Amino acid sequence: MIGLIDCNSFYASCERVFRPDLKGRPIVVLSNNDGCIVAQSAEAKRMGIARGAPYHQNREFLESVNAEVFSSNYALYQDISNRVMDIVRRHVPRLEIYSIDEAFLFFEEDQKREGLERLAASLRSEVERCTGIPVSLGLGRSKTLAKVAERHSKREGGFFLLSPEKEEEILRETPVHSLWGIGRRKADFLGSRGITTALEFRNLEDWWVKKHLTVVTLYTLWELRGRSVISAELAPPPRKEIVSGITARTPLTTLSQMRQAMARHAQSAAAKLAGEKAVCSLISVSMNTNRFKENYSQSYKGLVLSRPLAYPPDIIKAAIDAMEEVFRPGLPYIRTAVNLGGLEPADGLEGDLFCSEEFRVSEERKRRLSLAQQEVVSRFGRMALVSGATGMKSKADLMNRDYLSPRYTTCWEDIPSCL
């Protein structure tokens, strides 16, 4: 069985851990520049506050419903995430961190239902007790089914084990657009052919899916039938994250191999970031050994960036720094990846009134350099010009973060106070 553990309304839940006065109140979290809403608590969702909505258009409404507004505090979220994942790993050593608030758990094939239920209950209560973050857990025969189960668990008090006998019933009530890996375009296409539920999709013929959609969609189909085929490599990137990674044929065991691999991933992730005209606030690296062999292990490190980055050398340096903190020489790592998270549109960071001239010049140079690099790359190919891993110095913090909560767990000056 494969499990998916998901932190409920993660950013909003993190803000609530150290603010007991916010119990039951709607919470929204804004993007780095306080531009738009990137996360909401369950209360805020019920009031119809949408993700992605511009803050200034919703300001009055948020005030009228007594919502608490926060700027995104990635230092806090990453620290709480690390705590959650450490606790999960103690219960289920075979885990694959998928995003800041989700991880896949791999259970032994012969584990009995009662054993899984007991483990799930103690895992969920332990995470909530130690971190204050409520989590839900879904189990199924594949990652895609675990995702379906996790979605359904929200109606079952936070835990749902999707056994093969129940798959038909649950898939019937699961809309196809909510399936992992089925984006809006695929869902629209399927809808135009009269396929709206996950069950209707599961009953399609392989050749038809392959002909009209993609091979990855075919894997989704197989996963719904209980075949676990989606590796970390094939997994669709988490919402609001960029992933660049590869599974090597021969394991990477030395630090220098790993530095090169991470630099390559960071380079291509940075290129995707530029393509989306975005900046990132979180970077994480993961190195997995073969999941189907003995002693499976994942080394993982998430870093919070002191300010949003877009410049490839900065991203490469951060990725290498993160990797070096957790790299264990000699382990046969085959899957290596770099994730960029906390993505925001890059505009709004330029032309800030309060940044220093020195900083503005250096940013402008970086921007021009990036453009020049993109130009070279587009003319001569992707690997024609790649960055060496050099960092630049800069102190300025450009962002508007008017509603930033303290870094309760990572900064002595910010620890919570008690009477």
Place this chain on the structure above:
Amino acid sequence: MVNVKRSLPPIPLFSESVKCGFPSPAADYREEGLDFNELLVRNRSATYCLRVSGQSMEGKGIFPGDILVVDRSLTPRSGDVIVAAVDGNFTVKTLIRTDRGEVVLRAAHADYEDIEFRGEEEFFCFGVVTFCIKPFRGRWAGPEGAGER
């Protein structure tokens, strides 16, 4: 550019530098040094630090400015010093469970009255206080007395 926060490695009491050739056999016996995390933190992912701002626990030696080490994973027992959420604020008090199933938060200061709850569900315990760290020269270590208010 990128501020990577790393915990400083503990200072070794006996360090061995190996220039060339075989490593010294003594390197195996290297003392790792005193690590305050080892002393103060039993369960890292459940441990939080809070700064005291009130006087209600002075009778137990807990003063404003002290830093409390709080373990959320421990089950609070009667007699434990705990951090609880009362009226939306964190407060440090001694937890007392009465025979009648009531929960009392008791200060260690004559000016503060007991806070009583009829049952466990009315009251939220953030965690059990395991240590209290106090500065005796009024300054915390670190750059510019980090953490001073």
